Amino acid sequence: ETGVTQTPRHLVMGMTNKKSLKCEQHLGHNAMYWYKQSAKKPLELMFVYSLEERVENNSVPSRFSPECPNSSHLFLHLHTLQPEDSALYLCASSRGTSSSYEQYFGPGTRLTVT
Amino acid sequence: GESVGLHLPTLSVQEGDNSIINCAYSNSASDYFIWYKQESGKGPQFIIDIRSNMDKRQGQRVTVLLNKTVKHLSLQIAATQPGDSAVYFCATGGDSSYKLIFGSGTRLLVRP
Numbered sequence: 001e002t003g004v005t006q007t008p009r010h011l012v013m014g015m016t017n018k019k020s021l022k023c024e025q026h027l028g029h030n031a032m033y034w035y036k037q038s039a040k041k042p043l044e045l046m047f048v049y050s051l052e053e054r055v056e057n058n059s060v061p062s063r064f065s066p067e068c069p070n071s072s073h074l075f076l077h078l079h080t081l082q083p084e085d086s087a088l089y090l091c092a093s094s095r096g097t098s099s100s101y102e103q104y105f106g107p108g109t110r111l112t113v114t
Numbered sequence: 115g116e117s118v119g120l121h122l123p124t125l126s127v128q129e130g131d132n133s134i135i136n137c138a139y140s141n142s143a144s145d146y147f148i149w150y151k152q153e154s155g156k157g158p159q160f161i162i163d164i165r166s167n168m169d170k171r172q173g174q175r176v177t178v179l180l181n182k183t184v185k186h187l188s189l190q191i192a193a194t195q196p197g198d199s200a201v202y203f204c205a206t207g208g209d210s211s212y213k214l215i216f217g218s219g220t221r222l223l224v225r226p
Binding site for chain 1: 118123146155156157158159160163203205207208209210211212213214215216217218219
C-alpha cells in the first residue's frame with residue numbers, strides 16, 4: 001500500500017461533462033503532483049503543489065483545473081475534455097519538492113473521453 | 115529539448131537470468147537519476163536512484179550504473195523473478211522534483 005489513494009479508478013465521460021478526480025495521501029507529505037500517462041508516451045507532469053500552493057503548471061489546457069484544499073488532498077476538475085485527453089491520470093506525493101524526496105504514486109484514474 | 119529514451123520497448127528474459135534495461139538521456143546537466151517499476155493497474159514505484167557523483171549504486175537484487183560520458187543509465191536485475199514483470203522507466207533531473215524528465219518505459223517479460 002503506497003499510502004496514496006485515488007478515486008475513481010475508472011471514469012468514462014462525454015466531452016460536455018464536468019467531473020473531478022480525487023487524490024488523498026496518508027503519508028504526511030507536503031508536496032502533491034498530477035501526472036498524465038498516455039499509451040507509449042513518457043509520464044507528463046501537469047501540476048505541482050507544495051504546502052497547498054501551486055508551484056508548477058506545465059502549460060496544461062484550462063479544461064484541467066487543479067485544487068489543493070489542504071496538504072492531504074488534491075483534486076483535478078475536468079470540463080469539456082477532448083478524446084485525446086483519454087489517459088491514466090496519476091497523483092503522487094513527496095515530503096518536499098527537492099528531488100531527494102521520493103515520490104509516492106497512487107494507482108491512477110483511467111479516464112476515457114467519448 | 116531534453117529527452118530520455120529507453121533502448122528497447124520490450125525485454126524478455128528467462129526466470130533466474132539477469133536483466134539489463136538501458137536508458138539514454140540528452141541533458142548533460144542532469145545530476146539525478148531514478149528508476150521506477152510500474153506493474154499493471156498500479157502507479158509507478160521507486161526502485162533505486164543515483165546522483166551524478168556516483169557511477170554505481172546497489173540495492174536489493176538491483177544495480178544502477180551511470181555513464182556520464184555517453185549519457186547512459188542502466189538497471190540490472192539479478193536472478194529475475196516472475197514478480198519482476200512490469201514496465202520499467204528511468205527519469206532524470208536536477209534539484210527539483212518537478213523538473214524530472216521521464217522515459218517511455220521498457221516492458222520486462224519473465225519467461226518461466
